[in-house]
Amino acid sequence: MQTLVEEALEVSLRDGQGEAVRLYVAACAERMAPLFVVLRAGVPGREADLDLYLESVRNLWFADRPLADAAERVRRLDRFPELRPNEEGITDVADTYAFFAALCLRYALLAHGSDNADDAVSCGHAALTAMGMLDQNVAGASFLAEEHRLQSLSLSGDVSGLWDASVTAGRERLRAVVGRLPR
Secondary structure (H helix, E strand, C coil): CCCCCCCCHHHHHHCCHHEEEEEEEEHHHHHHHHHHHHHHCCCCCCHHHHHHHHHHHHHHCCCCCCCCHHHHHHHHCCCCHHHHCCCCCCCCHHHHHHHHHHHHHHHHHHHHHHHHHHHHHHHHHHHHHHHHHHHCCCCCCCHHHHHHHHHHCCCCCCCCHHHHHHHHHHHHHHHHHHHHCCC
């Protein structure tokens, strides 16, 4: 499968140490988190899902060690409606971006628990795919280019400001997606 993750980043992920993989996926998940959290906030019966999502993203930033319970978190995440196919498919804006955010977190947890570069690449690919779609639907947007830049930054060795940049990017994405929601 061809991914949107730049080849040099894929090589870096495959050659990198576990902490580099874990930091990369933590940053990707952080940037996608507002899409899931805000688009699912207030949905009846989703409180535990939101708690799992938020706690998982927070724990991903402990990049110095793999998450001991990553596999259990993935099992719980796999029960989210966003990751359970149905006959209608995904048809609206909120569901589309909540799906990509859940998928990104799923691969982030897998990579964080195992240091598997393939899972990290899939995590980055999910974020890039979502941002490419957003660019196609928002005039003059450059979310895909920004995601590429931030993914490179997370593997550059100089990660100062990465969390702040990821939080800011996540908020900007959310504003763009909310602007596309039906009124």
